[in-house]
Amino acid sequence: MRVLSIVFLLLLSPVVVGQSLYQQLGEKEGISSIVEEMLYRVGGDERIVHHYDGVDIVRVHKLITEQVCDVVGGPCDYSGDTMKVSHEGMGVTHADFNALVEHLIIAMEKHNIPVSAQNQLLAKLAPMYGDIAEK
Amino acid sequence: MIKRGLLSAAALVLAVSPLTTFADTGSKLLATGGASTIEGAGGGGIVPWATLSSYADTGEWGATVNISEVAVDDFRLSVQGASLSWNNRVELSYAQQTFDLSTIGGELEQKVVGAKVRLFGNLVYGDWPQLSVGAQYKKNQKFSLPSAVGALDDSDTDWYVSAAKAWLDGPFHRTWVANLTARRTRANQIGLLGFGGDNEQNAKWVAEASVAAFLNRYWAVGVEFREKPDNLSFAKEDAWKDVFVAYFPSKTVSVVGAYTDLGSIAGLDDQSGWYLSLQAAF
Ligand code: HEM
Numbered sequence: 400m401r402v403l404s405i406v407f408l409l410l411l412s413p414v415v416v417g418q419s420l421y422q423q424l425g426e427k428e429g430i431s432s433i434v435e436e437m438l439y440r441v442g443g444d445e446r447i448v449h450h451y452d453g454v455d456i457v458r459v460h461k462l463i464t465e466q467v468c469d470v471v472g473g474p475c476d477y478s479g480d481t482m483k484v485s486h487e488g489m490g491v492t493h494a495d496f497n498a499l500v501e502h503l504i505i506a507m508e509k510h511n512i513p514v515s516a517q518n519q520l521l522a523k524l525a526p527m528y529g530d531i532a533e534k
Numbered sequence: 535m536i537k538r539g540l541l542s543a544a545a546l547v548l549a550v551s552p553l554t555t556f557a558d559t560g561s562k563l564l565a566t567g568g569a570s571t572i573e574g575a576g577g578g579g580i581v582p583w584a585t586l587s588s589y590a591d592t593g594e595w596g597a598t599v600n601i602s603e604v605a606v607d608d609f610r611l612s613v614q615g616a617s618l619s620w621n622n623r624v625e626l627s628y629a630q631q632t633f634d635l636s637t638i639g640g641e642l643e644q645k646v647v648g649a650k651v652r653l654f655g656n657l658v659y660g661d662w663p664q665l666s667v668g669a670q671y672k673k674n675q676k677f678s679l680p681s682a683v684g685a686l687d688d689s690d691t692d693w694y695v696s697a698a699k700a701w702l703d704g705p706f707h708r709t710w711v712a713n714l715t716a717r718r719t720r721a722n723q724i725g726l727l728g729f730g731g732d733n734e735q736n737a738k739w740v741a742e743a744s745v746a747a748f749l750n751r752y753w754a755v756g757v758e759f760r761e762k763p764d765n766l767s768f769a770k771e772d773a774w775k776d777v778f779v780a781y782f783p784s785k786t787v788s789v790v791g792a793y794t795d796l797g798s799i800a801g802l803d804d805q806s807g808w809y810l811s812l813q814a815a816f
Contacts, residue, residue, distance in 0.1 A: 518708065
C-alpha cells in the first residue's frame with residue numbers, strides 16, 4: 400500500500416501549475432531547439448531519413464517550429480501547407496510516424512520538458528496521423 | 535525458483551542486448567508492446583490485450599521471451615513463454631505453466647499455444663480503439679487430479695475479442711491505456727484444472743479488463759480484473775484481480791510486479807500474493 404501512495408503522489412505532483420503549455424515548452428526559442436534536435440535525430444535514422452532526400456530542411460525546421468508554436472497557443476501563425484498536401488504521396492507508414500514521434504519525445508526529454516507538457520503537445524499532433532500516414 | 539528463473543532470464547537479456555540496436559527492436563513506441571500474460575499472449579499480467587507483443591511495426595518482425603512467477607498463500611505458478619509477431623498484425627505465442635500445489639502437494643501443468651490478429655484500429659492514433667481477435671489452445675498435461683475433481687476434458691480452445699485504447703493526454707495529463715477483453719471459455723482455473731465440469735459443461739463468455747496510467751514513458755501503474763467460469767462443484771472459482779507496476783527501461787526489457795488476489799482456488803480461500811514478470815523483446 401505504501402508503494403501505491405508513493406505512486407499516487409508521483410502521478411499528481413509533476414502537473415506544473417501557472418505556466419501555459421507554450422511557456423512550458425520554452426516559448427519560441429525552446430520549441431525551435433526541440434524541433435532542431437528532433438530533425439537532427441531524424442537525419443541519423445535510417446528508417447525514415449530517405450523521406451527527406453532533397454528536402455530544404457531549414458525551411459521544414461522553420462515551418463514545424465511555427466506550427467508547434469501555433470497549435471500550443473503561442474503567438475505564431477503557421478504559414479505552410481496543410482499536413483495532407485505536404486505529406487501527400489510520401490508513403491509515410493505507421494512505423495515511420497512512430498519513429499518521428501519517438502525523436503520528438505526524446506528531444507523533449509533532453510530539454511527537460513515536464514511529462515504533462517509533453518503529453519499535451521503529443522495529443523495535439525497525434526490527430527494529424529490520419530492526414531500524414533498512408534491508409 | 536523465482537530467483538533462479540529471473541537470474542537466468544536476466545543473463546539472457548544481458549547476453550543478447552548488445553547485439554540488438556535501437557532500430558532493430560522495432561518501431562512501435564515504448565511500452566506499446568505491453569507485457570506478457572501468464573498465458574503467453576501480449577497484454578497485462580492476466581488479461582490478453584488487443585496490442586501485439588514486441589515492437590514490430592509496419593513490415594517488421596519481433597519476438598519476446600518471458601518468465602513469470604505468481605506466489606499466493608497455498609500455490610505457486612511458474613510460467614515460461616515466448617512470442618513472435620509480424621507487422622503489428624499477427625502474434626503467435628507459447629506458454630508453459632507449472633502450478634505448484636504447495637499445501638495440498640503435487641503439481642499441475644499446462645501448455646498454451648496462442649494466436650492473435652489485429653483486425654483494425656490503432657492503440658495510439660485515430661478515434662477507434664485497436665481491435666484484435668485471438669485463440670488460445672490449451673493442453674493440460676497433468677489431468678489425473680482435474681479429472682478426479684470433475685473436469686471433463688484435458689484440452690480446449692479459448693476465443694477472445696479485445697479492444698484497447700490509449701489517451702496520450704488523459705487525466706492528470708498522463709497517458710492512460712484501457713483494454714477490454716471478452717473471452718469464450720470453459721477452462722477451470724484458466725485450464726490448470728481442466729475444462730468443463732459437473733456444474734457446467736459448456737463454454738461461456740467472461741469479461742476481462744485492464745486500466746493503466748503512465749507516470750512517464752518508463753513507468754506505469756494499473757489494475758486488472760478477470761472474470762472466470764465456475765464449472766466444478768467441488769470448489770467455487772473466483773474472479774482474479776491485480777494491482778501492478780510496470781517498468782519499461784528500454785525496448786528490450788520490461789518488468790512487471792503486482793499484488794494479486796486470486797480468490798478461492800481448489801477450496802482454499804483468499805489466495806493473494808505477488809506476481810513478478812520479466813520480458814525481453816527483440
Ligand atoms: C506529427 C507529425 C508531423 C508533423 C507535425 C509534420 C509537420 C510538417 C510540416 C509543418 C512540414 C512543412 C509543410 C510545408 O512544406 O508547407 C512538413 C514537411 C515534411 N514532412 Fe512532416 N510532419 C510530421 C510527420 C512526418 C513524418 C512521419 C514524415 C516522414 C517520416 C514527414 C516527412 C516530411 C517531409 C519529407 C517534409 C518535406 C516536404 C517537402 O518539402 O517536400 N513528416 N512536415
